[in-house]
Amino acid sequence: MDKNKMREFARNNVVTMMFIILCAVCMVFSGYSPSYVMYELFGRLSRNMFIVLSLIIPIVAGMGINFAITTGAMAAQISCLLVLEWGISGIAGFGVAVLLTVPLATLFGWLIGKLFNKMKGQEMIGGLVIGYFANGLYQLLFLFIFDNIIPIKNPNLTIKGSTGIANTMDLSKDGGIAAALDKLWRLPFHQAVLVFAGIIALLLIFGYVKSHKKNQKRLGIQLVALAVVAVITQFGPVKELFAMVNVPMVTFGCVAVLCLFNVVIMRTKLGQQFRAVGQSGTVANASGINVNHVRIIAIVFSTVLAGWGQLIFVQNMGAFQTYGAHGQVGLYAGAAILVGGASVVRATNVQALLGTVLFHLMFILAPAAGKNLFGDAAIGEYFRVFLCYGVIAVALVMHAWSENARKKKAAAGEEK
Amino acid sequence: MAAEYILEMKDITKRYGENTVLSNVSLKIRPGEIHALLGENGAGKSTLMNVLFGMPVIHATGGFSGEVLIDGEKTVIASPHDAMRKGIGMVHQEFMLIPGFTITENIKLNREITKPNILSRIFGSNLETLDMKEMSGDAREALDSVGMSIDEYTMVQGLPVGYMQFVEIAREIDKKGVKLLVFDEPTAVLTESEAGQLLKVMKDIAAKGIAIIFITHRLDEVINAADSITILRDGQFVTACETKDTNAVRLAEMMIGREGNDGEFSFVTAEPRTFGKDVPIALNITHLAVDMPGEMVKDASFQVHEGEIFGIGGLAGQGKIGIPNGIMGVCQAKGDVEFLGKKMTLNDARAALSSGMAMVSEDRRGVGLLLDESIEDNIVFNAMQIKGDFTRKFLGLTQRDTKAIRKHAENMIKELDIRCVSSLQHSGTLSGGNQQKVCIARALTMHPKMLFVSEPTRGIDIGAKKLVLETLVKLNRELGMTIVMVSSELMELRSICDNIAIVSEGRVVDILPVNASDADFGLAMSGIKPERGGEAHE
Numbered sequence: 001m002d003k004n005k006m007r008e009f010a011r012n013n014v015v016t017m018m019f020i021i022l023c024a025v026c027m028v029f030s031g032y033s034p035s036y037v038m039y040e041l042f043g044r045l046s047r048n049m050f051i052v053l054s055l056i057i058p059i060v061a062g063m064g065i066n067f068a069i070t071t072g073a074m075a076a077q078i079s080c081l082l083v084l085e086w087g088i089s090g091i092a093g094f095g096v097a098v099l100l101t102v103p104l105a106t107l108f109g110w111l112i113g114k115l116f117n118k119m120k121g122q123e124m125i126g127g128l129v130i131g132y133f134a135n136g137l138y139q140l141l142f143l144f145i146f147d148n149i150i151p152i153k154n155p156n157l158t159i160k161g162s163t164g165i166a167n168t169m170d171l172s173k174d175g176g177i178a179a180a181l182d183k184l185w186r187l188p189f190h191q192a193v194l195v196f197a198g199i200i201a202l203l204l205i206f207g208y209v210k211s212h213k214k215n216q217k218r219l220g221i222q223l224v225a226l227a228v229v230a231v232i233t234q235f236g237p238v239k240e241l242f243a244m245v246n247v248p249m250v251t252f253g254c255v256a257v258l259c260l261f262n263v264v265i266m267r268t269k270l271g272q273q274f275r276a277v278g279q280s281g282t283v284a285n286a287s288g289i290n291v292n293h294v295r296i297i298a299i300v301f302s303t304v305l306a307g308w309g310q311l312i313f314v315q316n317m318g319a320f321q322t323y324g325a326h327g328q329v330g331l332y333a334g335a336a337i338l339v340g341g342a343s344v345v346r347a348t349n350v351q352a353l354l355g356t357v358l359f360h361l362m363f364i365l366a367p368a369a370g371k372n373l374f375g376d377a378a379i380g381e382y383f384r385v386f387l388c389y390g391v392i393a394v395a396l397v398m399h400a401w402s403e404n405a406r407k408k409k410a411a412a413g414e415e416k
Numbered sequence: 417m418a419a420e421y422i423l424e425m426k427d428i429t430k431r432y433g434e435n436t437v438l439s440n441v442s443l444k445i446r447p448g449e450i451h452a453l454l455g456e457n458g459a460g461k462s463t464l465m466n467v468l469f470g471m472p473v474i475h476a477t478g479g480f481s482g483e484v485l486i487d488g489e490k491t492v493i494a495s496p497h498d499a500m501r502k503g504i505g506m507v508h509q510e511f512m513l514i515p516g517f518t519i520t521e522n523i524k525l526n527r528e529i530t531k532p533n534i535l536s537r538i539f540g541s542n543l544e545t546l547d548m549k550e551m552s553g554d555a556r557e558a559l560d561s562v563g564m565s566i567d568e569y570t571m572v573q574g575l576p577v578g579y580m581q582f583v584e585i586a587r588e589i590d591k592k593g594v595k596l597l598v599f600d601e602p603t604a605v606l607t608e609s610e611a612g613q614l615l616k617v618m619k620d621i622a623a624k625g626i627a628i629i630f631i632t633h634r635l636d637e638v639i640n641a642a643d644s645i646t647i648l649r650d651g652q653f654v655t656a657c658e659t660k661d662t663n664a665v666r667l668a669e670m671m672i673g674r675e676g677n678d679g680e681f682s683f684v685t686a687e688p689r690t691f692g693k694d695v696p697i698a699l700n701i702t703h704l705a706v707d708m709p710g711e712m713v714k715d716a717s718f719q720v721h722e723g724e725i726f727g728i729g730g731l732a733g734q735g736k737i738g739i740p741n742g743i744m745g746v747c748q749a750k751g752d753v754e755f756l757g758k759k760m761t762l763n764d765a766r767a768a769l770s771s772g773m774a775m776v777s778e779d780r781r782g783v784g785l786l787l788d789e790s791i792e793d794n795i796v797f798n799a800m801q802i803k804g805d806f807t808r809k810f811l812g813l814t815q816r817d818t819k820a821i822r823k824h825a826e827n828m829i830k831e832l833d834i835r836c837v838s839s840l841q842h843s844g845t846l847s848g849g850n851q852q853k854v855c856i857a858r859a860l861t862m863h864p865k866m867l868f869v870s871e872p873t874r875g876i877d878i879g880a881k882k883l884v885l886e887t888l889v890k891l892n893r894e895l896g897m898t899i900v901m902v903s904s905e906l907m908e909l910r911s912i913c914d915n916i917a918i919v920s921e922g923r924v925v926d927i928l929p930v931n932a933s934d935a936d937f938g939l940a941m942s943g944i945k946p947e948r949g950g951e952a953h954e
Contacts, residue, residue: 269530270542276525279514286512287526288497 011402015395016341019358022387026365029372037364039244042189044360046182046251047316051309052333052352053258054302058123059347060266061298062278065334067127068112068299071134072306073326075104079307080169080177080314081146081322085154087175094180094315101307108134109303113296120281124344131330142322170319178318182248189242190233192249196256197230203260251312258305259349274298278345306333335359335388338395345399362387419488422447422627423468423504423596428482430463430474437463438480441653443646445596448625450618452632452642452659454671456731456906456941460651461631465598469499469506486595503595505588507602511580515573520548520555522572523587529554558586562617578610585617589626597621598629603637604733604921615641633731633920635664635942647671668938672906686889686912688930691721697754698722698866698898699743704751705922706735706742713738714922716751720866720900725892727913727930728902731941735922736902737778740868744768744775746783756865769802774864776855778871778902780848784855787844791836792825794843794854799861828857833883849880856887866898867891873908885912906937 010017027037051069058066079100083093112130116123143164152158152165156173159166172178187195201223208219232238265271273294276284285291310329314320337347340355363384370380423445430438438460445451455461466474467484470493474480483490486502493499513522529551530536530544555568562582572580581602588597599618603611618641622628630642638645639659647654647670654670699720706713713735720726730736742749745765753760761767777784785794799805800816806824808817825839832853836846843854852872859867869888873881889912891897903909909916910930917927918940925940936946 264535264545265543268533268536268543268545269528272521272528272546273526273542275516276514279516283512283514283525286496286508288500289526 026369030368054305067330069306070131071108072303073310076307076310093177105307109300113299189245192247424485449643455648459648558590700754706738708738708747711738727909727916730919736919772865774859775868792839849876
């Protein structure tokens with residue numbers, strides 16, 4: 001029995017374990033110092049985590065990985081362009097972009113949700129293709145409609161000597177929104193840990209007071225563990241390890257709020273509907289839930305959140321490729337959440353966060369390891385792209401496989 | 417003023433196109449009584465319930481005629497949701513439960529108790545937080561009333577099947593204002609003791625004044641639990657009576673019985689024969705179990721003699737169709753199958769076909785035919801693939817022998833009277849009866865020693881039925897082919913078979929000679945082995 005359990009655990013987490021091993025190997029061969037890796041990693045985490053978390057709701061609602069979050073990213077980039085054109089700078093500009101993204105992404109999400117309802121069971125491939133298709137419309141919008149039909153007055157935004165929007169959108173010039181969120185409040189890592197530990201402790205105590213079970217032991221263990229972590233990071237080698245990391249508090253705060261949101265929403269009536277629809281459309285329908293409506297809401301949530309995630313991404317980068325930045329958003333986020341051990345039917349915050357960490361660790365380490373091993377950084381680059389698609393393929397196959405195994409087991413159980 | 421009947425359905429008639437599935441059926445139910453609704457498959461029970469629940473399928477096909485009265489008042493039930501509002505609940509045969517939810521969550525699905533929070537004040541009541549404490553309280557109460565002590569926070573996943581049934585009932589009870597509950601074959605998946613408990617719970621519920629419609633095929637349960645009974649047969653109302661005025665044998669007769677010999681099969685008859693010990697056994701099946709969704713076979717053992725026409729009957733979903741599909745390797749099977757003294761490898765369709773067995777599938781359009789191929793290709797397909805017939809060598813490559821195929825197909829078309837333009841017509845454009853004949857032609861092309869026919873007359877008209885049955889008799893009598901016929905139509909089995917095995921709940925209940933009484937067949941179908949005086953039949 002124990003052996004069986006271990007085997008099942010291994011099967012469910014094979015992608016994650018594979019990635020941990022690969023990351024460890026790459027770490028050895030990359031020759032990077034750990035503190036540099038941490039510095040790079042936290043930079044990447046701050047800009048990528050939010051998007052990955054936006055994938056959770058559709059997975060819970062039974063629609064698989066929403067590759068169509070690409071359209072959310074497009075909504076964000078459209079908002080970005082408008083904010084730059086209007087010259088609203090800094091955090092105000094960022095706020096306007098966030099607000100602008102909502103109606104745009106809601107519209108896109110609603111359309112995609114409508115379409116997904118016509119192709120139940122094929123949402124993932126549908127989402128991918130919608131992403132490609134939407135890219136065509138996006139190009140039409142940016143190459144022709146903006147600047148020709150909707151005049152763009154800011155000369156930095158258009159292609160010189162021709163029409164259409166320039167190839168690169170630079171957010172760091174005057175009136176830009178580069179790092180608008182990041183630079184609000186930055187703290188060295190060890191201080192940031194203290195702040196977050198404090199907040200988490202408060203939340204835990206709040207939860208304890210509100211809960212009707214009053215599990216004192218659990219609260220105690222959680223608080224002690226938190227304190228231990230907080231103390232360890234203040235001293236010696238651990239502090240050294242994170243010495244270069246400068247945490248953008250507000251950005252990570254947003255990620256934390258989204259995590260919390262993902263938890264809270266599942267405890268509401270709407271969340272219950274997401275879960276019910278995800279597990280069995282027929283049963284949900286029989287109990288009077290409007291399945292199609294719930295699915296559309298799930299996609300709208302996901303698209304809007306992904307749009308915000310893309311805004312966080314571009315403000316962190318300080319510039320983005322007008323015609324390319326959204327292209328891989330769906331695939332990379334999907335790969336990241338799968339690396340974390342999520343499947344196309346089950347995903348949690350922890351899996352999303354862990355997946356982002358591992359996936360981007362790989363992104364940092366693979367080129368350097370490739371260069372050291374094969375004498376060419378391009379080979380490392382090749383590996384990381386190869387791995388990204390490989391992970392998705394493996395995760396999908398693993399899912400089909402364990403699903404089959406489960407069915408067989410269920411059938412065998414019934415015969416007994 | 418309380419009406420005498422909580423539900424009255426008067427003169428319900430329902431047609432699907434030309435086909436009358438219910439004619440002038442009435443149903444009357446008093447508050448707090450358990451009313452059994454009996455009938456074979458196709459008797460119209462489900463259609464009647466669909467009418468009661470206002471299912472879209474009824475409205476989409478032209479509605480029905482007749483009246484539905486609830487509490488003495490004439491009502492129109494527009495949709496299942498409407499039925500729910502009017503106090504009619506259903507305990508489904510397939511569980512409408514979400515496995516990854518706790519019992520509480522399932523009981524309260526879409527009727528959650530919520531309390532407002534910051535988000536909901538801005539974005540509406542859908543974002544209100546669930547009040548798990550209140551919900552579990554309600555769930556506890558409902559569970560207690562069905563006599564279940566299980567913790568209300570348990571996941572439904574992994575619960576024994578019987579428990580799920582009770583959770584389902586608890587959910588219906590938890591709905592406020594339920595006046596009438598429909599139990600659709602609730603004991604089909606339960607063990608004996610669970611079924612006993614269920615009947616007790618049903619009586620408890622009825623004692624609270626909630627009326628129950630109890631659909632089942634287990635006659636002993638009807639006698640045990642029901643207060644009154646309505647029997648349907650072929651969409652006709654047969655009788656409504658009090659349980660105390662009748663008994664299981666009477667009920668079985670009324671369910672099955674057809675007066676005289678006026679059935680549509682009277683024109684095809686074959687004298688039943690008896691087979692002595694000296695006739696060799698063609699097929700010997702011991703402890704066969706087949707995993708066919710919806711037609712699970714648990715333990716079937718029987719023997720078929722050479723030259724026999726052997727019938728397998730029983731109600732739908734009891735496993736009779738699983739038997740041929742298991743033997744022929746279409747579905748996963750376990751057990752021992754001996755064919756002409758040789759042990760067969762199971763789960764290998766090719767081996768079954770090459771050993772001389774052939775099958776005419778019940779699923780003509782799915783498994784049976786390649787609908788976009790011509791008739792002749794369909795006829796020779798298996799023979800070409802398995803035995804390499806109708807092929808010739810040409811330039812070292814195996815080619816189709818078009819001439820031979822054409823000749824054979826035309827032969828078959830003439831012999832079986834397949835109505836078609838030419839042998840090149842696509843089989844998908846044929847009528848159901850003619851498709852069936854193509855299937856038979858294909859099976860015959862294999863020159864089988866044994867032929868399985870599964871539901872050969874399902875969905876085809878009377879003329880075609882006659883021809884199909886006559887063909888089977890001819891094959892048997894003239895070519896000595898052993899035939900195993902599976903059919904839901906008992907009359908059809910009784911018209912041409914020598915012996916009939918009745919399957920119930922995945923087991924062979926009994927093997928009856930054709931001339932056994934209606935009551936015996938009726939009892940066997942409801943899972944009770946009939947007692948026949950000294951007529952031991954192994």
